[in-house]
Every structure is written in structure tokens, then in C-alpha cells.
Amino acid sequence: MPFTANRQFKAAPRLLSRARGMYYYTAEGQPVLDGTAGLWCVNAGHGRPEIVDAVAHTLAELDYAPPFQMGHPLAFAAAEKLKGILPSGFEQIFFVNSGSEAVETALKIARAYHVARGESERVWLIGRERGYHGVNFGGLSVGGMPNNKAAFGPLLGEVDHLRHTHDLDRNAFSRGQPEHGAELADDLLRIVGERGGDRIAAVIVEPMAGSTGVLPPPKGYLERLRAICSEHGILLIFDEVITGFGRLGAPFAAQRFGVTPDLITMAKGLTNGAIPMGAVAVQAPVHDALMNGPEAAIELLHGYTYSAHPAACAALIATLDIYAREKLFERARALEPYWQEAIHSLRQAPGVVDVRDIGLVGAVELAPLPGSPGARGYDVLCRGLADGLLVRVTGDAVALSPPLIVSEEEIDALVEKLRHAIAASARPSATPPDAKVI
Ligand SMILES: Cc1ncc(COP(=O)(O)O)c(C=O)c1O
Numbered sequence: 001m002p003f004t005a006n007r008q009f010k011a012a013p014r015l016l017s018r019a020r021g022m023y024y025y026t027a028e029g030q031p032v033l034d035g036t037a038g039l040w041c042v043n044a045g046h047g048r049p050e051i052v053d054a055v056a057h058t059l060a061e062l063d064y065a066p067p068f069q070m071g072h073p074l075a076f077a078a079a080e081k082l083k084g085i086l087p088s089g090f091e092q093i094f095f096v097n098s099g100s101e102a103v104e105t106a107l108k109i110a111r112a113y114h115v116a117r118g119e120s121e122r123v124w125l126i127g128r129e130r131g132y133h134g135v136n137f138g139g140l141s142v143g144g145m146p147n148n149k150a151a152f153g154p155l156l157g158e159v160d161h162l163r164h165t166h167d168l169d170r171n172a173f174s175r176g177q178p179e180h181g182a183e184l185a186d187d188l189l190r191i192v193g194e195r196g197g198d199r200i201a202a203v204i205v206e207p208m209a210g211s212t213g214v215l216p217p218p219k220g221y222l223e224r225l226r227a228i229c230s231e232h233g234i235l236l237i238f239d240e241v242i243t244g245f246g247r248l249g250a251p252f253a254a255q256r257f258g259v260t261p262d263l264i265t266m267a268k269g270l271t272n273g274a275i276p277m278g279a280v281a282v283q284a285p286v287h288d289a290l291m292n293g294p295e296a297a298i299e300l301l302h303g304y305t306y307s308a309h310p311a312a313c314a315a316l317i318a319t320l321d322i323y324a325r326e327k328l329f330e331r332a333r334a335l336e337p338y339w340q341e342a343i344h345s346l347r348q349a350p351g352v353v354d355v356r357d358i359g360l361v362g363a364v365e366l367a368p369l370p371g372s373p374g375a376r377g378y379d380v381l382c383r384g385l386a387d388g389l390l391v392r393v394t395g396d397a398v399a400l401s402p403p404l405i406v407s408e409e410e411i412d413a414l415v416e417k418l419r420h421a422i423a424a425s426a427r428p429s430a431t432p433p434d435a436k437v438i
Pocket of ligand 1: 134
């Protein structure tokens with residue numbers, strides 16, 4: 001099982017068998033409030049009939065079409081639809097099947113772009129400590145989570161990492177973007193000095209780091225990163241696999257923060273999680289640079305059997321229709337103050353060392369139990385589940401990202417259930433509940 005303690009799971013399985021709206025249901029029928037939009041992806045809530053119908057209709061009409069040297073109309077319709085919510089300047093889209101594939105694709109496009117422009121010495125790829133860019137070798141290399149890499153080396157060679165922006169001394173209990181840390185973007189100047197600005201192909205960052213435990217960017221940080229990249233001809237990639245599709249109260253983080261990268265990777269909320277799909281959007285100059293060889297030559301020797309699968313394209317179109325019709329991105333922005341107030345009320349809970357938020361996402365960081373980092377986080381996960389709440393834990397940080405359809409009452413219920421789980425997990429003598437009950 002992916003990212004799962006297999007033997008522990010087998011001893012006490014946690015199974016979800018149905019989902020509707022804001023809730024999962026266990027095999028026994030117990031409702032579980034979805035505090036994580038599945039895995040940051042079900043932004044329009046579960047079981048949307050419009051998506052189900054669109055997918056069923058499409059599969060009956062066109063089950064599959066080969067994407068190499070062939071196309072189908074829905075793929076182009078899906079790309080057009082997606083362009084409608086991207087920042088201006090993003091004219092071209094490459095479809096893939098996951099966030100990890102989107103990252104690999106973006107890194108390859110970045111290198112190919114420089115080769116096409118005659119700068120083939122630009123090969124370095126720069127990520128950031130604590131970054132998560134999926135599990136394939138490129139994404140793992142630029143990613144900054146050491147545990148994820150430990151068993152799989154050697155990874156890509158020409159890779160370096162910016163310092164992360166987690167800073168509890170200066171920024172604990174920030175609301176929205178933290179005040180301190182814009183200068184951390186200057187770490188890119190250190191890397192430029194060490195590696196040579198003319199040898200760096202791209203910088204890839206999550207505009208808000210998600211998987212590491214929700215780190216909104218310090219005020220001014222992304223602007224500085226953008227400026228340094230532009231100055232040195234380095235492509236800036238925003239990995240928006242989590243931040244895309246309204247999570248931050250705007251279609252993409254690029255719009256929320258007013259900083260435009262050269263490439264954007266996305267997945268998850270692209271199809272509301274219903275069908276696996278990812279995409280890379282590129283600014284026109286990146287695309288145009290690749291269109292320079294003989295017309296009969298394939299410009300980008302890259303792609304997947306299931307790129308722009310008809311069912312995924314149908315799910316994308318139906319999903320974006322729901323987002324627009326129900327104004328879910330605007331809804332997320334309007335709910336942000338309520339959400340912020342609610343989760344910051346957890347500051348008083350025992351052992352809470354930070355609460356952070358932006359848009360409809362947040363994290364509560366707990367002090368680790370002495371000698372066993374991560375144990376308290378896992379305990380909170382189990383206790384929450386036993387009480388009918390699904391959260392996501394990374395170490396001892398509890399991440400929250402409910403579907404954007406969440407009501408104020410459901411936010412209150414989520415926070416109360418979490419408050420109880422945190423309080424119970426602070427009592428070292430307490431035995432975690434038997435996860436089998438869910
Ligand atoms: C920022 C980011 N990039 C890439 C990925 C990988 O996506 P996937 O699991 O769909 O391969 C994730 C997954 O959480 C992510 O958060």
C-alpha cells in the first residue's frame with residue numbers, strides 16, 4: 001500500500017466504502033467528515049453526479065484514443081476550458097495522469113527549452129528543502145523530504161535545494177502569509193554563485209508547501225524568487241498540485257499571490273479526484289522555443305499512453321463547470337476568515353506549537369511526544385477517525401483542507417472533533433482507540 005505501514009494496517013484496517021458531499025462512510029455505515037478533501041483533491045465534494053454522467057457518457061462514446069500523432073476533440077476542449085482559469089500568458093497544456101508525472105514533464109520541458117535555445121549547459125534543477133514533488137526520480141530529486149529519498153539513491157546529480165521557510169521562532173501562529181522570511185529567497189543567489197546562474201535550468205517550488213505540513217510563503221518571498229529567476233534566465237515552476245483549483249481562494253496560487261511562474265504543474269482538483277489526471281501549463285515563450293525544428297520532427301519526445309484520456313478530459317470539463325457554476329473558488333475566499341478564526345482557536349489545546357492557515361487550508365503542529373516523533377500525529381489520526389473525522393498527518397503536523405463546499409457548521413464540527421483528538425493524544429497514559437471501529 002502507498003505510504004502506509006502495511007503490517008500495522010493489516011492488523012487494524014481503515015476502510016472507506018462510500019462518499020457523498022462532505023462525508024465518507026465506512027463499511028459499517030459510520031459517517032466520517034472529510035477534513036482533507038480525500039487527499040487534497042475532492043474540492044467540489046464527493047459523488048458529484050455531473051462528473052459521473054460525463055465520464056459514463058464519454059466512455060460509452062470513446063473509450064480510448066491514442067495520444068501519439070493522434071488526437072480527439074475532448075482533449076482540445078479540455079485544454080481550452082483549463083486555459084480559461086489559468087493566469088494570462090499560459091497558452092499551452094500538456095496532459096498527464098498524476099502530480100508526479102506533471103513534475104517529471106515540467107522538469108523535462110524546462111531542460112528541453114534551454115536545449116532548443118542553444119543553452120544546453122543549463123541542466124541544474126533547484127528544489128527546496130521540505131518540498132514534495134511526487135515520487136518519481138526527478139520529483140524525488142528536487143523534493144526536499146530526506147526520508148522519502150533514503151532508500152532510493154543515487155538520484156539526479158545536478159540538483160540543489162533552497163532553504164525551507166519553516167520558522168516557528170519568528171512566524172508561529174501566523175494568520176495567512178507569515179511576516180518574516182522574504183530574504184530566504186536570496187538563498188537562490190547563493191546557489192547561483194556556487195553553480196553559475198547560466199547553468200541552472202529551473203527552480204521548482206510549491207507556492208505553498210503542502211505535504212510537509214502547510215507552509216504559506218512569507219510575504220514577499222515568491223516575488224523575490226521570481227525576480228532572481230528572471231534576472232538569470234532561470235525558469236520558475238510552481239508545483240500547484242495542491243494549491244490549484246481554489247484551495248487558496250483563487251484558481252491558482254499564482255493568482256492569489258500575484259506572482260506568475262513560467263510553468264505550472266497541477267493534478268488532484270483538476271478532475272475533483274474522480275479520474276486520475278495531471279497537467280503542465282506553459283507560458284507561450286516556453287512552448288514557442290520548442291517549435292523550432294523541421295515541421296515533420298516531433299518537438300517533445302515525451303508522453304504517456306493515457307495522456308488526455310477521454311474519461312479524464314470529460315471529468316475535467318464537468319469539474320471546472322461545477323467550480324464556475326457554484327463559484328467555489330470565491331466561496332473558499334469568502335470562508336477564509338471564518339476558517340482562520342476556527343482553526344486558530346486550537347492554539348489553546350495542549351501541546352500545540354503552531355497553527356497556520358491560508359485560503360481553505362491549515363495545519364496544527366504538535367510538540368512531538370518525547371523520543372517518538374510522529375507518534376502523536378498518528379494518534380490524532382486514529383482518534384479523529386474513531387470520532388468520525390478524517391485529517392491528514394505529516395509527522396506531528398495535522399493538515400486540514402476540507403472540500404470547498406464545507407459549511408460553517410461543518411467547520412465547527414471539524415474543529416471540535418480535532419480539539420478532542422488533540423487533547424486525548426496529549427495524555428501519555430491513554431491508549432489509542434482501536435482503529436478497527438472505523
Ligand atoms: C505539490 C505536489 N506535487 C506532486 C505531487 C504528486 O502527485 P501524485 O501523488 O498525484 O503523483 C503531490 C502530491 O501530493 C504534491 O502535493
